[in-house]
Amino acid sequence: MESRSDTGACFCGAVAAEMQGDPFWICFDHDDDCRRAIGSPLTIWVGYRPDQFRFTRGKPRSFSRTKGVVRTFCEKCGTSITYRDEGLSDELYVTIGFFDHPERFKPHAHAYWRLRLPWLEFADDLPRIDTYSRRRDPAFGNPNDR
Ligand SMILES: [Zn+2]
Structure with missing residues (x-):
């Protein structure tokens, strides 16, 4: 069986990306x-x-407000693209709105x-989790405690 491949692009099309294989986690995020x-x-x-x-x-621009957290976005149209968090090593999150086929990604939980x-x-009837839905390295603190 061929490995899954997905693509995404920002609203203006200046930034595009390709994702190979299955995502390991898909999550609603209600964080402020x-x-x-x-x-x-x-x-x-x-x-x-x-x-x-x-x-x-x-190539997107990046922005960090919270220790260890870097977000990327298109500098032309502002579309949010990725979220990296040093407290979640080896994990990279992509906003569902960036995908060409967002209907392929059914969430596993609410964070x-x-x-x-x-x-x-x-x-x-997904799990409803009151914090991060992934185990985050406590050395980086909780972004909500800033
Ligand atoms: Zn754009």
């Missing part, structure tokens, strides 16, 4: 940092090992459930 960074009531992060991901066109907007309702 990501809400503001992305400009959306919530996002869905698609998690890969860094060597599964490569840019095929253009930061306690921070969700109160009028959002979900009928799924």
